[in-house]
Amino acid sequence: MTTGFYWDERCFWFGGGYYAGMLPVGGLVQPMASGGLPENPETKRRLKNLMDVTGLSADLVHSAADPVSHAAMARVHTADYLTTFKETSDAGGGELGRRTPFGPGGYEQAAVSAGLAQRAVADVMAGRVTNAYALSRPPGHHCLPDYPNGFCLLANIAIAVETARVAQPDLKVAVLDWDIHHGNGTEAIFINRPDTLTISMHQENNYPMDTGAADVRGADGSNINIPLPPGSGHLTFLRAMDQIVLPALDRFQPDLIVVACGFDAAAIDPLSRTLATAETFALLTDRIKDAATRLCGGRLVLVHEGGYSEVYVPFCGHATIQRLSGSGIVAEDPFAGTFPLRQPTEKFQAFLDNWVDDLTAFFTPA
Numbered sequence: 001m002t003t004g005f006y007w008d009e010r011c012f013w014f015g016g017g018y019y020a021g022m023l024p025v026g027g028l029v030q031p032m033a034s035g036g037l038p039e040n041p042e043t044k045r046r047l048k049n050l051m052d053v054t055g056l057s058a059d060l061v062h063s064a065a066d067p068v069s070h071a072a073m074a075r076v077h078t079a080d081y082l083t084t085f086k087e088t089s090d091a092g093g094g095e096l097g098r099r100t101p102f103g104p105g106g107y108e109q110a111a112v113s114a115g116l117a118q119r120a121v122a123d124v125m126a127g128r129v130t131n132a133y134a135l136s137r138p139p140g141h142h143c144l145p146d147y148p149n150g151f152c153l154l155a156n157i158a159i160a161v162e163t164a165r166v167a168q169p170d171l172k173v174a175v176l177d178w179d180i181h182h183g184n185g186t187e188a189i190f191i192n193r194p195d196t197l198t199i200s201m202h203q204e205n206n207y208p209m210d211t212g213a214a215d216v217r218g219a220d221g222s223n224i225n226i227p228l229p230p231g232s233g234h235l236t237f238l239r240a241m242d243q244i245v246l247p248a249l250d251r252f253q254p255d256l257i258v259v260a261c262g263f264d265a266a267a268i269d270p271l272s273r274t275l276a277t278a279e280t281f282a283l284l285t286d287r288i289k290d291a292a293t294r295l296c297g298g299r300l301v302l303v304h305e306g307g308y309s310e311v312y313v314p315f316c317g318h319a320t321i322q323r324l325s326g327s328g329i330v331a332e333d334p335f336a337g338t339f340p341l342r343q344p345t346e347k348f349q350a351f352l353d354n355w356v357d358d359l360t361a362f363f364t365p366a
Contacts, residue, residue, distance in 0.1 A: 003325035004129035005060040006116040011137040012041040014109040016101035039151040043313035044137050050314040059327040065119035067111035075162040076155050078146040097148035110153040117303045121160040124299050131300040133321050139305040141183040141260045157258050157303050158189045174254035179262025179305040180272040182212030191218040197252040201226040233275035233343040236352045241287050243360040249291050256299045257292045263307030263316040267339050271308050278333040282319040
């Protein structure tokens with residue numbers, strides 16, 4: 001088994017531009033600041049650095065990727081949006097949507113980010129690697145066809161999937177989003193597509209606050225939203241995976257599974273109020289990897305999304321990629337002794353179990 005790891009230094013240079021308070025510097029050096037945005041390069045850079053220090057990187061097949069073409073973007077995004085994005089980027093940057101500031105070259109950097117996801121999917125589908133992790137930045141799961149949103153300027157996963165379908169039009173793809181914020185962009189793109197199962201496991205009414213309800217199913221019921229209450233922890237995420245996600249995948253029988261892999265469900269993330277740990281992500285990865293082996297020949301791609309704790313994302317990501325690759329190199333979680341004290345009380349856990357059980361009943365076919 002081989003695991004591909006896709007990354008590009010240029011993705012670490014993406015930032016909010018002058019709009020977000022970044023200072024102008026020469027074109028051949030990383031910008032000096034991210035303007036205080038929670039979506040900054042350090043979580044991703046520190047993950048890559050941790051993998052290098054532990055030796056996990058040596059167990060992976062590393063690759064860069066070409067930026068996605070305009071034609072690839074146009075499979076998902078409208079012509080007007082792409083034109084405006086490019087023109088604004090060329091003019092020095094700005095903000096086109098909600099919480100999506102970018103600086104000069106933002107269009108090209110977003111194309112590189114989407115290119116990493118596209119190459120990861122292509123290599124897995126071609127059998128060049130068994131599974132893959134794309135360290136994409138900026139993220140993509142909030143981006144709508146005609147509107148950027150929540151740090152997301154291109155729909156990375158959707159572009160990768162639609163490009164794969166050029167060669168295989170009947171490709172059935174399941175997209176599981178375990179970023180703590182609802183994957184509204186992916187949902188909007190695929191909600192009425194019977195060839196795509198979209199599942200989002202997120203904190204209820206976190207971001208966006210007006211999407212992610214369980215009763216949004218799409219015309220054929222192939223959209224599944226799993227809104228979880230604030231305070232949900234390790235056991236709740238695993239329960240939702242076991243009772244809702246895995247049975248849905250079994251019913252759908254995908255040819256490929258793609259995970260929108262955010263680490264902002266973690267217990268010390270500044271943009272969520274849930275209590276996942278590095279071990280949570282490791283076990284979620286075990287389960288989705290087993291499902292891919294059982295259902296689609298192991299074809300599994302994880303694409304990096306959110307996660308805003310500079311001290312904890314590296315350990316959550318390391319645990320995930322270690323399990324994905326089957327490497328024996330483990331990075332000890334420095335917070336492992338603290339987080340058991342922050343999990344739900346027995347009484348609250350019973351409430352959370354009932355919450356997931358109710359959702360399970362709602363999504364279980366009669």
